[in-house]
Amino acid sequence: MIQTHVSxxxxxxxxxxxxxxxxxxxxxxxxNRARITGQAPRRMTFAQADRAISALAAHFIEAGLPVxxxxxxxxxxxxxxxxxxLAAHRAGLIVALLPQLWRQAELTAALNRTSARAIVTSAKIDGVSHADLAMNAAAEAFSxxxxxxxxxxxxxxxxxxxxALRNGSLTERPVVQDGRKAALISxxxxxxxxxxxxxxxxxxxxGGLAVFLESRIPQGARLMSAFAPTSFAGITSSLLLWLLSGGTLALHHPYDGEVLERQINECACDTLVAPAAMALRLTDADMAARLPALxxxxxxxxxxxQVASSSQWTAEHARFTDVYLFGEVGLFAARRTADGTPVPIMPGPHGAPRDVPGTATxxxxxxTPKGTLALRGPMVTVAAYAPPPPAADSLISQPAPPDYADTGYAVRLDRSSGAICITSPPSGIVSVGGYRFLSQDLQEWAKRLGQGALLTALPDRLCGFRLAGRAQDNARGREALTELGLNPLMAEAFRDRTIVG
Structure with a gap:
C-alpha cells in the first residue's frame, strides 16, 4: 500500500x-472457534497478518469503496x-462498529445514520445467520x-x-496515514x-495509552481479550493494547469460564482483559496455581x-486495574493498591500512570452544574455529545457549548477525601451488559404485543439490569419481537417462567 505518514x-x-x-x-x-463460526481456530504471525490485511484492503478497493x-x-x-x-484503515476507510446482538432494526438505523457504503459480517455467529441479517439490513439502507x-x-x-484472502490481490492505492483523520464510529x-x-x-x-500505561503492561505482552471489541472500550482494550505492546493478542469469544482458563494457560498469557465482574471471580479459588503465568x-x-463496593482483589501474583466505562463517552483506568482495593478517584486532570508525577495528561x-460526571481529554470527542445548535433565526443569545462531554452518571464528592463517588447511572437508560436502551423504548415495543403486555428492566448486580416481560402468549411475544428485527435481549425477556424475572 502506498502511504504518506503524517501522524x-x-x-x-x-x-x-x-x-x-x-x-x-x-x-x-x-x-472453541468451531462452535462460534463453524471454522477451525487459526494463528498468525505479523507477516501472515500483514498479507491478510493487504488482501482484504485490496478487496475493498476493488469493490469500488471510495476513500x-x-x-x-x-x-x-x-x-x-x-x-x-486494519484492512479498512489501510484502504482509507472508516469502520463503524456494529454490536453482535444488534438485529435488523438497529443495524438499519446505524447504517443509515452513518451513510455506510459496505457491511462486513460472518455467515454464522453462535448459530445465528448474521449473513442474512446483513443482507436484510442492507436492503433497507440506501447507501x-x-x-x-x-x-x-x-x-x-x-x-x-x-x-479474497486465498486470492491475495495486490491492488493498492495511495493513502495518507494521518492520525487526525476519522478512523472509527461507535x-x-x-x-x-x-x-x-x-x-x-x-x-x-x-484511549489505549490510558489503559496500557496505567496497568503497566510490558512490551511483548501475551494478551488475552475476553471483552467484545464492538465499542470504544472494546477496541482500546484489545486492538490498541496489542499494537502498543507489540506482543501477541489471543481472543476469547465471551464468555465461557472453563474455556477461558484453559486458553490462558495454553497461550501462556500474562495479561487478561475481561468484564470486571467476571475477572474478580478468578480469585475465588487458588488462582496462582490455576493461572501461574498471569x-x-x-x-x-x-x-x-459498582467499583467502590466491589470485592477485594486477593491474588498476590497478579495486579488488578479497574477501567471505568461511561458508554461511548470515554473511560479512565486506576490500578488497585497493593492490598487489592480500588483507589480513590479525584476530580481534575490525571496522568497515566496515576501515581507517577509529571506524566502526560x-x-x-x-x-457538571447538574451533579453529573463529565470527561474531557484527548480520547473524548466532545462534539458528538454537544447539544443541538439553536435555530438560525433565534434572537436569544446562546452560551458557548461546553468543552466537556457529560456522561450522565450522578456523582458527589466525599466530604473527607474529596474523591468522586459515582452514585447512579444516567436516568432513563437501561444497560443490560454492554447494550443500552431507552426505558421508554421498552414500553413502546411492549405495546406492539397487545393489551396487558409488559416489558421492564429489573436491577441485576452482574449486568446492571436484566429484562423481564409478560404477555398473554410469551412464545408468540418472542416471535413477534424477533420478526420486528429487535435485539434478542428483548425477545428473550418473554421466556417462559412462573413469575416475572
Whole structure:
C-alpha cells in the first residue's frame, strides 16, 4: 500500500511492529472457534497478518469503496475482526462498529445514520445467520453498495472474504496515514436516542495509552481479550493494547469460564482483559496455581458505580486495574493498591500512570452544574455529545457549548477525601451488559404485543439490569419481537417462567 505518514495511525503502529519482528506470533483465535463460526481456530504471525490485511484492503478497493467511506463491521471476537479493522484503515476507510446482538432494526438505523457504503459480517455467529441479517439490513439502507462476509454458504449477492484472502490481490492505492483523520464510529444511547460517535486514530491511541500505561503492561505482552471489541472500550482494550505492546493478542469469544482458563494457560498469557465482574471471580479459588503465568488483570466496568463496593482483589501474583466505562463517552483506568482495593478517584486532570508525577495528561474528570460526571481529554470527542445548535433565526443569545462531554452518571464528592463517588447511572437508560436502551423504548415495543403486555428492566448486580416481560402468549411475544428485527435481549425477556424475572 502506498502511504504518506503524517501522524500515528493504527496501521502505522502495526507496520512498525511488522518491520521489527515479522515472524513473531501476532494473533490467536478462540480455541472453541468451531462452535462460534463453524471454522477451525487459526494463528498468525505479523507477516501472515500483514498479507491478510493487504488482501482484504485490496478487496475493498476493488469493490469500488471510495476513500473515507464508512464500512460497517459485525463480527465475533476472532482474528478476522482485527484484520478487517486494519484492512479498512489501510484502504482509507472508516469502520463503524456494529454490536453482535444488534438485529435488523438497529443495524438499519446505524447504517443509515452513518451513510455506510459496505457491511462486513460472518455467515454464522453462535448459530445465528448474521449473513442474512446483513443482507436484510442492507436492503433497507440506501447507501450500501457492497455486502461481504467470512464463512461458508454465504447468501447470493454476498462477496466471500475468505476467497479474497486465498486470492491475495495486490491492488493498492495511495493513502495518507494521518492520525487526525476519522478512523472509527461507535454507537451510544443517550436520553436523546442513538448517537454516532466518531473518533480519529489519535483519539483511539489516547484511549489505549490510558489503559496500557496505567496497568503497566510490558512490551511483548501475551494478551488475552475476553471483552467484545464492538465499542470504544472494546477496541482500546484489545486492538490498541496489542499494537502498543507489540506482543501477541489471543481472543476469547465471551464468555465461557472453563474455556477461558484453559486458553490462558495454553497461550501462556500474562495479561487478561475481561468484564470486571467476571475477572474478580478468578480469585475465588487458588488462582496462582490455576493461572501461574498471569501477572496483569484488567477489569472493565460497564457499571462504574459498582467499583467502590466491589470485592477485594486477593491474588498476590497478579495486579488488578479497574477501567471505568461511561458508554461511548470515554473511560479512565486506576490500578488497585497493593492490598487489592480500588483507589480513590479525584476530580481534575490525571496522568497515566496515576501515581507517577509529571506524566502526560490522560484525561480529566469534573462535576457538571447538574451533579453529573463529565470527561474531557484527548480520547473524548466532545462534539458528538454537544447539544443541538439553536435555530438560525433565534434572537436569544446562546452560551458557548461546553468543552466537556457529560456522561450522565450522578456523582458527589466525599466530604473527607474529596474523591468522586459515582452514585447512579444516567436516568432513563437501561444497560443490560454492554447494550443500552431507552426505558421508554421498552414500553413502546411492549405495546406492539397487545393489551396487558409488559416489558421492564429489573436491577441485576452482574449486568446492571436484566429484562423481564409478560404477555398473554410469551412464545408468540418472542416471535413477534424477533420478526420486528429487535435485539434478542428483548425477545428473550418473554421466556417462559412462573413469575416475572
Amino acid at each position: 500515528p495511525t493504527l496501521d502505522g503502529l502495526f507496520q512498525r511492529i511488522l518491520a521489527r519482528q515479522p515472524d513473531a506470533l501476532a494473533l490467536i483465535d478462540p480455541i 473515507n467511506s464508512v464500512i460497517g463491521v459485525q463480527l465475533p471476537n476472532t482474528i478476522e475482526f482485527m484484520l478487517t479493522v 450500501i453498495r457492497h455486502v461481504c462476509g467470512f464463512g461458508e454458504d454465504l447468501p447470493e449477492g454476498m462477496a466471500s472474504l475468505d476467497l 454507537f451510544d444511547v443517550t436520553a436523546d436516542g442513538m448517537r454516532a460517535v466518531p473518533r480519529t486514530h489519535l483519539n483511539l491511541i489516547a 501477572r496483569h488483570v484488567i477489569g472493565l466496568w460497564r457499571m462504574p458505580e 490522560a484525561g480529566e474528570t469534573l462535576l
